[in-house]
Amino acid sequence: MQLDSDQLRTFVAVADTGNFTYAADRIGRTQSAVSMQVKRLEETVGEQLFERGSRGVAMTRKGEQLLPYARRVVALLEETEASFRAPSLSGRVRIGVPEEYGYSVLSLALGSFARIHPKVDITAHYGPSDRNLTALKANQLDLAIVFEWEDNPSGETLRIDPTVWVTSDEHNQHLERPLPIALYESSGWCTEFAMRSLQQRRRDYRVAYRSDTSGGLKLAVASGLAIAPISRSNIPQGCRELGPAEGFGDIDTSRVVLYRNPRSNGAAVDGMVDAVREAFRDGGASNPE
Numbered sequence: 001m002q003l004d005s006d007q008l009r010t011f012v013a014v015a016d017t018g019n020f021t022y023a024a025d026r027i028g029r030t031q032s033a034v035s036m037q038v039k040r041l042e043e044t045v046g047e048q049l050f051e052r053g054s055r056g057v058a059m060t061r062k063g064e065q066l067l068p069y070a071r072r073v074v075a076l077l078e079e080t081e082a083s084f085r086a087p088s089l090s091g092r093v094r095i096g097v098p099e100e101y102g103y104s105v106l107s108l109a110l111g112s113f114a115r116i117h118p119k120v121d122i123t124a125h126y127g128p129s130d131r132n133l134t135a136l137k138a139n140q141l142d143l144a145i146v147f148e149w150e151d152n153p154s155g156e157t158l159r160i161d162p163t164v165w166v167t168s169d170e171h172n173q174h175l176e177r178p179l180p181i182a183l184y185e186s187s188g189w190c191t192e193f194a195m196r197s198l199q200q201r202r203r204d205y206r207v208a209y210r211s212d213t214s215g216g217l218k219l220a221v222a223s224g225l226a227i228a229p230i231s232r233s234n235i236p237q238g239c240r241e242l243g244p245a246e247g248f249g250d251i252d253t254s255r256v257v258l259y260r261n262p263r264s265n266g267a268a269v270d271g272m273v274d275a276v277r278e279a280f281r282d283g284g285a286s287n288p289e
Contacts, residue, residue, distance in 0.1 A: 003045075049063035090119040092121045096132035099214050101280075105279045109278070146259065148255050154259075157257055159255070164231075166239050169239060
């Protein structure tokens, strides 16, 4: 079996958009060409990769199995193309990012960027949104990635990623009364959004655990200590979102937004912005509108 790279690129585009027409727009092909490429790929692997429906397509089990491998191939091809196309950069880039996306997204951006531009010095700061924005305004960062809840933020929206209540599949903490919850150690967001969402639903709760990082909240859920507010794209393995049928719902409608320091110019910062955009596009299931 020999896989075609163009067919894999088309497959990833369809998987990301869930629609042949949108995928065609993304990769600059006609819808019929996209359909043909997917059909040929399915013939090559001998499996159906998508279920067609009136509202678009959904991946089959075999499609989900192929997707991570296809992403790696496409990413490597794009990185190789970029390395020949882009001039080697030098300089410094300082970027602040929420801890939630340090491994799942920023590692992709830093990895691909550093291989293409090894002479650029990169400094990454992991911290909450308010700290990143303060550092940006103080000229301590060139780029800041933050959570925002405004419908029209002044920065660039990278992803829509609502925060939801999460429980462990094994421990089912959400069935306890009162609800044991885990919260950030000091955050006005917890009062304004997380706790209020429970109060509006008249759910009795007790704060069983506090942490200053999202990793600590994930630990609380996975170990059975409490349910916790976690962004949808960061739900840990063995845990799941609590939905309206169980008396819960989205806590907020947070957007992941990129801000650039107006005093930070240069090709190195431009290149990192492109790498961050690409990483958020390919680094998870949730995508910006």
